[in-house]
Structure formats: structure tokens, C-alpha cells
Amino acid sequence: MTNKVRKYKINDFLLRLPVSQYREAVRVIPKVLGVSLNTFHNYRNILIDDLQDIPHEKVMLFEKLFEMKVGELRNRNMSCKPLKELLQSEDSRR
Template sequence: MEKIIPNKELLPKKYKIQECIDNLKKNEYRIVLRSIPNIIGKGISTFYNYRDILIDDKEDIPFKIARKLEILFGLENGGLETKKTKGKHYLQIIEEHRKRQ
């Protein structure tokens, strides 16, 4: 039985990088793509790897780089994420700990 491998380009991405790039005009697209390595301090292939991170991958973009991309594309803090990060506030953790004791 053959294992069907889905096209990686069609799988949901963790970050909206490609979506942001697709919203650029053709002349803006070329300028921005050339500028991104200098902006994030990484090579273009690293940027493409960041763009291709899937939603279920454990890999992440370093916060500082993600924030630079958010600023570049005019997004709010956390706006680059496809799926919002959830977590508990430290006071909630402390309260839960106290209830267990």
C-alpha cells in the first residue's frame, strides 16, 4: 500500500509570512524580498525555512526575528502567528498550586 505524502505547500503554516508577501504589489515584492535578509540578520534560505514552518512543527522563529517581520508587514504583536499561543498567567498557576495544598 502506497503512503500518500501531501504537498507541503498546501499544509497549514504556523506563520502568515507567505500571506503577507502575497499581499505585496509586484514591484514591492522584489524590493522586500531582497531587504528581508538584512532586516532579520539571516540568509534568504533561512527566511524561506521560516516561511515554510508547518503549524504542528516544533520549530519556531526566534521572537526578535518574528517581531521584526511583524513590524515589516505592519502587524500587531503576535499577528504573524496563524494559531494564537495560549498559556496561563503566573497568578493562575500560583492559585492552582495553593488549592492543591
């Protein structure tokens, strides 16, 4: 069986908890996020290449709940040149 990489580190965080805290977290987190238990489980299982995503507000809540820095929940870093640099390269093409 292949180990599929998840888009977010939700399971990584939860699986480090003791069993009693894990069970309580799975019960509490959907309430805090304002989503159903099924939606919460769907969030946990989004694969890295899936088009499906978690709304940004929910990602921010996860990061606060898990005491993570902004952007730490994702398993893949996103990189992009600054807009100013992109605009300059577009201007040089003209």
C-alpha cells in the same frame, strides 16, 4: 495536494504585494533580519505543528516590517492562564 497551514503569516503578507514589491521584499527582508535568503525561506515555510521556530527578535522585526500588532504574525493564538491563577490552583491541591 493538501494545503499545509504555516505557523506564521509571512507568505500571506508577501503574496498580497504587487509582483515588483514582492521581489524587492524578498531581497530586502533577509538583510533587515540579518539572515541568509535560505533561512528567510525556511522561516516562511515553517508549518504550524513543526518544532522549528523563528527567534523572538526576528518575529518582532517581521511584525514591525509588516506593520502588525504584537502577536499577529502567528497563525495560531496562544492561550495560557495567568501565573497567579496557576499558582493558586497548585496551592489548593496541597
